[in-house]
Amino acid sequence: MHEDIEKPQQDKESDNPQKEVPIHKDVEKPQQDKESDNPQKEVPVHEEIEKLTRMVRQATEDISQGGFSSEGFSPEYKELALAIVECLKNAKEIYDFESALADGNLSGPVPGRHNYFAGPIKDLYYKLRHLVWQAKEVAKGDYSQKVDFLGSFSDSFNYMIQELDKREEQIKQQADEKVRMAEIQNRRLKKEMEIQMLHYRTYQDYVNSFVRFREQYKLMMGEVFDLFQEKKYDEGRLLIAKINDRMASEVIIRKEYSNNVFMDAAMTEIANACRERQIEFGGTVYFPPEFMDHADAVLEYIVDFSELIYSIMDMSFCSGKKIIIFGKKKNAWFSAGARYTADEGEFPHELDVFIPEETMMILHRIKKMADKSGNILNVAYQPEKRSFDIALHINSAR
Amino acid sequence: MEDRQLSGEFKWSMLGDLNLGREHLGAEMPVLVYRLFQYTMRAVLAREYGTEEMIRLFRKSGELAGEEFAENILDLTLSREAFFAELQEKLKELQIGILRFEEFDEENGHAVLTVGEDLDCSGLPVSGECVCNYDEGFISGILGKYFKRPYEAVEVDCWARGDRVCRFEANKR
Numbered sequence: 001m002h003e004d005i006e007k008p009q010q011d012k013e014s015d016n017p018q019k020e021v022p023i024h025k026d027v028e029k030p031q032q033d034k035e036s037d038n039p040q041k042e043v044p045v046h047e048e049i050e051k052l053t054r055m056v057r058q059a060t061e062d063i064s065q066g067g068f069s070s071e072g073f074s075p076e077y078k079e080l081a082l083a084i085v086e087c088l089k090n091a092k093e094i095y096d097f098e099s100a101l102a103d104g105n106l107s108g109p110v111p112g113r114h115n116y117f118a119g120p121i122k123d124l125y126y127k128l129r130h131l132v133w134q135a136k137e138v139a140k141g142d143y144s145q146k147v148d149f150l151g152s153f154s155d156s157f158n159y160m161i162q163e164l165d166k167r168e169e170q171i172k173q174q175a176d177e178k179v180r181m182a183e184i185q186n187r188r189l190k191k192e193m194e195i196q197m198l199h200y201r202t203y204q205d206y207v208n209s210f211v212r213f214r215e216q217y218k219l220m221m222g223e224v225f226d227l228f229q230e231k232k233y234d235e236g237r238l239l240i241a242k243i244n245d246r247m248a249s250e251v252i253i254r255k256e257y258s259n260n261v262f263m264d265a266a267m268t269e270i271a272n273a274c275r276e277r278q279i280e281f282g283g284t285v286y287f288p289p290e291f292m293d294h295a296d297a298v299l300e301y302i303v304d305f306s307e308l309i310y311s312i313m314d315m316s317f318c319s320g321k322k323i324i325i326f327g328k329k330k331n332a333w334f335s336a337g338a339r340y341t342a343d344e345g346e347f348p349h350e351l352d353v354f355i356p357e358e359t360m361m362i363l364h365r366i367k368k369m370a371d372k373s374g375n376i377l378n379v380a381y382q383p384e385k386r387s388f389d390i391a392l393h394i395n396s397a398r
Numbered sequence: 399m400e401d402r403q404l405s406g407e408f409k410w411s412m413l414g415d416l417n418l419g420r421e422h423l424g425a426e427m428p429v430l431v432y433r434l435f436q437y438t439m440r441a442v443l444a445r446e447y448g449t450e451e452m453i454r455l456f457r458k459s460g461e462l463a464g465e466e467f468a469e470n471i472l473d474l475t476l477s478r479e480a481f482f483a484e485l486q487e488k489l490k491e492l493q494i495g496i497l498r499f500e501e502f503d504e505e506n507g508h509a510v511l512t513v514g515e516d517l518d519c520s521g522l523p524v525s526g527e528c529v530c531n532y533d534e535g536f537i538s539g540i541l542g543k544y545f546k547r548p549y550e551a552v553e554v555d556c557w558a559r560g561d562r563v564c565r566f567e568a569n570k571r
Contacts, residue, residue, distance in 0.1 A: 116524070116560040123562035126512045130498035142479035146487070149496050149514065 048077045052084055059088045063095045090115045101125060106132060131157065138164065191303050192262070198306075199265030205272060213250050217243065257325065258285045260295040266302045267325060270309055274323060277313055283338075285327035291334040294394045297373070298336060301392060304366050309338065311359035312388070318342030337378075337391030351381040354388060408462060410470045429493075429517060436518065436532070453531045460532035464539020474544055478504070481544055493517070495533075495564075507545060509568040511537070512555075516564045519557045528556040530564050537566055545570070 055068060068088045070081040093111045098121060100108040106129050111118035127150055134157065137145045143165035147157045220243050227236035257267035263285055274281035287295040309323065320343030327336045348354045355363060363379065370377035370392060380389040416425040443452035468474060471488055472481065482499055489497045496514035503509075514520070518530050530553045537551035548571040555565035 113555065113559050113561070119560055119562040122555070123514075126500060126563055126565060127498065129500040129510075130512065133499050133501060137479050137482075140479060142477075142483065144480050144483040146483065148486075148490055 048073055048081075052077070052081060055088065056084065059091065063088070063092050064099075066092050068092070090117055094118050094121060097121065097125075101128075127153075141168075143168075188300070191300060194303050195262040195265055195299060198269040199262070202265060202268040202272060209250060213247060216246070220246075256284070258295075258327070259287055260285075260292070260299075262299050263287075263295060263302065266299075266306055270306055270323070273310065273313065277321075279313060280322040281324075282322075283325035285325055285336045287327065287336075288329050288334065290396050291329070291394065294334065294396075298392065298394070300369065301366055304362050304369075305338075305390070308355070308359055308362050308366070308390070309340070311356055311362075312340060312354065315354075318345040318347060318386075320344040332396045333393050334396065335391050335393045337389060340388040341386055343386065347383050347386045349383050351379075351388075354381065354383075408466065410466055432517065440529075456531040457535035457538075460535020460537075461539040461542070462535075463532075464536040464541075465543045466539075467536070468540045468543035472540070472544075478502075478544075485540065489513075495520075507541075507547070507549075507568075507570045509541065509551075510565070511568070512563045512565045514563045516557065519564060522558045524560045525558045526560075527558055528553045529558045530556055530566075533564065534566065537568055541568055547571070 051073075058065070059068065066089075068085045070078065070085045073081040090111070093115055094117055097108070097111050097118065101121075106125070110122060110125065131147065131150070131153065134145050134147055138161055143161050145161060147154045150157070220239060224236050224239050224243070227233075227239060255268070255271070256264060257271065258264040267285065271281045313321070313323075322341045322343070323338055324341075325336075325338045327334065329335075352360060367377050367379075374395070376393040378389070378391045378393065380387075380391075382388075440452055440456065443455060447455070471492075472484055474481070476484060482502070486497045486499075489495055494513075495516040497511060498514065499509065499511045501508070501510040513530075513533060516530060516533065518533055522529065534551045534553055538549040541549040541551070549568050550571050551566045551568035553564060553566050555561040555563065557564060
């Protein structure tokens with residue numbers, strides 16, 4: 001039956017498609033034996049072939065109309081009609097599917113399994129759906145997604161993901177850098193403010209002690225004046241000496257600890273704290289001219305360093321404590337540091353007993369800061385010498 | 399080892415050391431040999447136990463394979479997105495097929511996926527039947543292992559039914 005149909009179509013295609021005659025002429029051939037037996041069937045056969053031909057032609061011109069039916073055909077042509085109708089229905093199903101696809105509809109009905117012709121277009125449809133799915137995954141920020149074996153689609157898609165990933169990474173890095181810079185700036189600002197506060201408090205202490213002493217000074221100087229009026233010069237001189245002693249003991253005498261104003265303020269604060277605790281404090285940190293730029297950088301260490309000193313100042317197990325600060329230049333290096341000693345009491349054998357646990361973190365922080373900026377931090381804990389040394393070494397070349 | 403196999407136990411280590419055992423021939427072999435193994439087994443099992451039972455056994459074996467594959471080859475700690483990306487990559491790398499997800503519903507776990515150039519069926523003559531029962535089990539096993547819930551994957555399109563790609567729908571059981 002298949003061959004019977006093909007023949008007339010080949011003739012039709014080579015001829016003028018308008019001619020209908022050759023179609024049934026060729027198809028009729030195999031029927032001739034029957035027709036000679038029963039010549040009355042010739043007309044219905046002709047009509048049925050024509051009906052089928054019209055159906056195929058109409059479908060070729062506009063398949064969207066559909067309406068293909070195998071109803072009304074004689075049993076002899078029923079099979080042929082069924083096959084043609086199925087074929088046209090399959091073609092229409094693909095046409096409808098492709099139309100929806102062309103409109104961007106990726107969720108419409110898909111041709112069923114019976115439709116063998118639809119295989120390639122379904123394959124393309126599934127790939128498009130996969131691309132849509134992959135795009136959604138990428139939109140969620142997952143750049144591990146990749147598309148394979150889709151020719152130039154894959155190349156473009158994968159390139160796009162790669163570029164998106166790169167760009168996001170760049171933006172992230174820039175944002176991180178900005179946050180990091182802001183944090184550094186904030187930290188620096190905070191430290192500078194803390195140092196300013198130290199400076200201010202030191203000055204305030206100085207002023208307060210002077211104000212406290214001023215009234216006594218007035219009274220005492222009044223007495224001196226009276227003694228001189230009475231020509232009691234020796235007693236007057238003794239009183240002046242007494243005034244000087246009291247001034248030395250009651251008014252904070254401003255001492256310079258560093259040629260850097262902030263460093264000096266911080267050291268003054270530590271000196272005052274030491275005085276209150278009866279801890280001996282002394283020494284200077286003078287930066288040579290080539291290291292003055294580094295002096296400001298050292299300030300970052302000061303607050304942490306002060307905190308460290310305060311924590312060991314208050315330890316009850318030692319007495320006769322002494323803190324000596326120093327700053328010395330050797331070759332290209334400048335070293336600033338402090339030596340802590342305690343002459344009396346039990347000196348702990350381990351550094352982590354000497355320095356309280358929470359303060360140990362500060363020490364690690366100072367060390368980390370030094371490593372990061374290329375400075376060298378030396379910590380020497382020598383219980384046998386009852387001393388704890390901490391020194392920062394700065395190279396002028398850096 | 400023999401006892402274990404007879405008792406129905408499977409361990410990844412039973413696959414052996416391929417580098418040691420196949421020093422000259424290597425770890426790979428033609429797909430033809432794999433298919434010869436699978437389709438003769440399908441034929442014999444179908445003959446001995448009937449087609450339905452053969453399909454059930456193949457799904458079951460595939461599921462065990464999927465679970466073991468997920469456990470030993472894939473990283474089950476990855477996020478869902480990264481896990482699917484890795485699964486795609488591994489199936490390609492091991493030449494099992496080109497996996498493409500089309501859908502995944504985060505809420506109910508419904509997944510639609512295709513496997514192109516499938517190891518089991520691509521290029522088979524059209525028989526009108528879905529033959530990737532082992533794949534159905536394999537996908538169920540992998541998804542079940544990752545989501546820690548039993549899965550059921552059903553093949554809805556197959557090369558052997560005239561399609562160009564195998565398509566599966568998977569749901570939590």
